[in-house]
Amino acid sequence: VECLGGYEWNALIFVVVLGWVFVPIYIKAGVVTMPEYLRKRFGGKRIQVYLSILSLILYIFTKISADIFSGAVFIQLAMGLNLYLAIIILLAITALYTITGGLAAVIYTDTLQTFIMVVGSFILMGFAFREVGGYDAFMEKYMNAVPSNITYGNSTIDSKCYTPRADSFHIFRDAVTGDLPWPGLTIGGSILTLWYWCTDQVIVQRCLSGKNMSHVKAGCVMCGYLKLLPMFIIVMPGMISRILYTDVVACAVPEICQQACGTTVGCTNIAYPKMVVELMPNGLRGLMLSVMLASLMSSLTSIFNSASTLFTMDIYTKVRKQP
Secondary structure (H helix, E strand, C coil): CHHHHHHHHHHHHHHHHHHHHHHHHHHHHCCCCHHHHHHHHHCCCHHHHHHHHHHHHHHHHHHHHHHHHHHHHHHHHHHCCCHHHHHHHHHHHHHHHHHHHHHHHHHHHHHHHHHHHHHHHHHHHHHHHHHHCCHHHHHHHHHCCCCCCCEECCEECCHHHCCCCCCCCCCCECCCCCCCEHHHHHHHHHHHHHHHHHHCHHHHHHHHCCCCHHHHHHHHHHHHHHCCCHHHHHHHHHHHHHHHCHHHHCCCCHHHHHHHHCCCCCCHHHHHHHHHHHHCCHHHHHHHHHHHHHHHHHHHHHHHHHHHHHHHHHHHHHHCCCC
16 A cells, blocks of 8 residues: 555655646746756756666666556456467557557557556446445454465465564554655655656656646646545555455465466555456446456556657767768
């Protein structure tokens, strides 16, 4: 709860900072990419090329790989497709309309997909809370959601590996004993959030494409309001999934986890899609499939478009031969 919820609520503040503080500076500097701004600010072309290459590498090994895996896991669980085939399909669809439509296509599809995601997620949240018996029952049952099989060979697995933490429903956790202490959340998390929401090419590029500053600020405010929702429509349904499918989502024995989700380190990554597949009726299951795929494709297309901008403006223009 704390990690994602705290990060999202922290972002609520910094997207406003982006619109009111950072974007005016970027626009006044007349830049298209963040490495270009650093070149103008500090001088030297090498810093621009270096940071562009570094950003592209980080996109591949963090954002793109994580999004592809998440999408493939859901497609595999929902449709029974091979993991690698699911990855190819996901990449082909997202690449098609990103390449053909550019940033305009990405923004328009993201806008449509946002409405689909919010509506579908609220529907799933309603089904989840109805199934678990309401919020009070959710809090009580989550703390008791432990797997039935906790023995591995001749030994018993440490209870810390499968028992929910006593502070699971606390955002600000103890500075000494917390798994993410409140100073780390407020100070360290704010630094991380400031970097991502105010200087990352994927986020800033959308603001730079705004018609005027009024549109940019309105978009940032709207984004801030949307940041209130993930705690309720994503995090809590994921926690309810642990209650409903404890032996799968909270599995502690490597062999059981391997059978359930294909990995020995745990199956929390299938918590949300499993609830979609198991809990939703047929018609709404299709809607939620669209929601999940829309979310993943939205993220991928944004990264693809921003990565192409970085490569074209900061690298290709520097290495091509001038006529």
